[in-house]
Amino acid sequence: MKNNKRVMTLPGMAVLFFCAIVPLFIMLAYSFQSDSGTGFTLENYSRFFTKTFYLTLTLRTIVNSLLVTVISLLLSYPLAYIMAKHLKGLKNIVMVLLIIPFFTNQLVRVYSWLIFLQDGGVFERLMNTLGLVDGTMGLLYTRAAVIIGLIHAFFPYMVITIYMALERLDNSLLEASSCLGASKTTTFFRVVLPMSMPGVITGIMIVFVPCLGTFVEPRILGGVNGTVIGTVIEDQFFEIYGWNFGAAIAFILLAMVLVSMAAINRLGRRYEG
């Protein structure tokens, strides 16, 4: 029986092996080649680490991604919790509403933010009318605009994963906890949060990781300071045909991703266990 079950993993693993791992190894080979095309070299990697501005950009990327992840978590958890525990029939509608926006094109969504946030745009007029802000806000082309765009692009995924985890949480557990005299806060931190941790961890990954590699939102909403690692990679491949250096940066990014995934996993396991 057990052997039978093992076979079931094969189709997925096969697809992944041929369509992701093998191609990536070909790419990895590129990252160790010089532009002149011959021999093994580390120059692409050393070039990245010896220039301070690449490190500045890396830092900028990480800070952006962290901010987006934290804010998304603060935004998503309550929403997922309310959906799972308090909305009853409505929650399905909310779930559908979360998904619908993704049937529009990412670029078009980002351009819509551009129109919404610009000086004299809808948002500014609204704020002025409400009397909350006077005059121009200068929100577009700032880090804030990039963060808003990225949160918008990724937080629904986080809501879905956390919701999935919370949804299975048995109400009787909560009742038991409160019967045993635990306060609501205690119940939340001792029962609800640990139980929903797998969903939270998954949610963090599903937001943080793609943020590291993204280039559309920073480029369009970030103005003169919108350059991040993702845009550098994009430039290498699309503007100057620097496949070797571009591949090297991509693998540095990949290393960052793997390290952070391991860290998130460990953190999660500690909390759960």
Next chain:
Amino acid sequence: MKCKKLLVGALALSMVLSMAACGSSSGEKDAKDGEKTKLYVVNWKDYGSDDADFIAAFEEEYNCEIVNTYMSSEEELLTKLRTSKEGDIDVCLPNCTILPAAINEGLLEQVDTSKLTNFDSMFERFKTQKECFKDDKMYAVPFVWGSTAIAYNTEVIKEAPKSMSALFDKAYAGKIAFRDDYNDAVMSAAIVLGQDPNNPSDLDAIKAKLIEQKALNKTYWKTGDEFSKLFAGKQIDLGLMWSGQAAAMKKDNQPISFVVPEDGAIGWVDNWAIPSGSQNKDLAYAFIDWMISKDFQYNWASKGGPAPVNQAAAEAIDPEYAASAGMDEASLNRLYFMEYRTDEVKNTWNELWTEVKAE
């Protein structure tokens, strides 16, 4: 249980439907295209050659079908050429940034100009366009040219800027949209600093100039779409822009004017080429010949396209319009035409630009 069955049924049904739709549409196509040759063209979207009227006329004349694929950068076209197989592409549109590389790697077919009836009516300077040649053999045919210079809002700026330094002028702080492009950035800074834009002598000075300029920008624009929306939304007053798009925006009643300033600006040429391995060379020649004909070039240029290489077409255009779109001969003579850059130069310039953006 019942609803689950329904769901499965719905899924299965949609699958069958989709397959049926796929099958029927492809089947239809095969039958229809059976007798027609397909000409595979790689070009920019909305760049004249994919105009519906032209396609209809050409397809009728030569009993063929034009299949357009679009590129989003020159490098990508080079990648396509390198990775495509024989017969994948019949005609493509490279410019000087990739032409010498493509020629050297044997990716392009040598052009026999005697097969092009309209070749003789081209401006002399384009017949000898440096990047199209290797060892005196021609591998690409100039199609259109244009400039990257200053576009400005005529409601705000009453007098045309006289120098590229307008883009570096504190008077317009916060109202400038510079282009996010290493080549244009380095070249325009070089023009302002009085260096040779194609062989700048002092890159450190250029970097300093660009860093100084950075704070004056509303943003660096990446796509023409961004620029046009920012301009129409009154977010910017002037910026580095392509002549063609400025002309198109003017046609749309935007208060925009385009100027190639006295100290010069950046010029570029797009060329048609036939990839080696093309299975439809005769058709490809016919296509290119049509593209450089007086009628086509005149029509497209006056509809808001870039400047024609066909002299007769250029002379037929309304002089006032030509001047406002930077198509006149005076503008042409002020341009520094972009030259081929080696990988090393590209890397250095791109890294410089990345450093400016990271600052």
Next chain:
Amino acid sequence: MIKSIFMKIYVLLTILFLYTPIVVLMVMGFNESRYNSLPFQFSLQWYEDLSQNTRLIEAAEHSFYLALVTGIICVLLATLFILGVQSLSKRTEGLCRSVMMMPMSIPWLIMGLSMLLLIRFIDMDKNLLFVAAGHVVISLPYAMLVLQARLHSIDPALEEMSLSLGAPPLTTFRRITLPAIAPAMVAGGFLSFMISFDNFAISYFLMPAGISTLPIEIQSSIKFGFTPEINAISTIIIGISLLCLAIVGLIMGGSLKNVLGGNK
């Protein structure tokens, strides 16, 4: 009571945030200005233009079929994998899981390019199979994540009990496991469908000449500026998907809950 109102307001606000750009893009589809500039002037011009634009409509259809195929394959692969992987030893299980998740951590741009290199390496023509494979690879992790989060909750004892009571494995699967993960399968399928529907990078590199998807069309029109026809088609797509969901909801009545919300 106050708490419940407060919660509803919170939900409303997040939904509002989510729909901000969507509303903007819908409204701009009815705006006369080609550059989306204000003041707003109502016009149906872009919808008229769109109805003539067979290229764009065809591209949208291609996107739909591709996403449908991707979604279905992803659900099947992910379900098989998730069920099978538990029977591996702890260490191999962890390894397999992280390998399957890997494509999520790689920019799609890189995935597309590296697959292109592979196709060249084995000297084959671009074809739709590769496009679909590429879409499956990047969408699969999303389907898996949802399934995984769900499967954590199934008590293995339940399955064992069923087996030890003499139920054949298939029956156990049908009666115990499947009902438990069905909602996650649908949700996972939805996610993969979405990822694929809006994917540009993979299609762009792997698509054979002459076929295009909606994201490809949009990306290539952006160099000089896209017209609000794009807004119009996006609005129509949103409308159609809302309609479909409403119909499914009507057919299934109150049991829509079973599809999306879990089996409680």
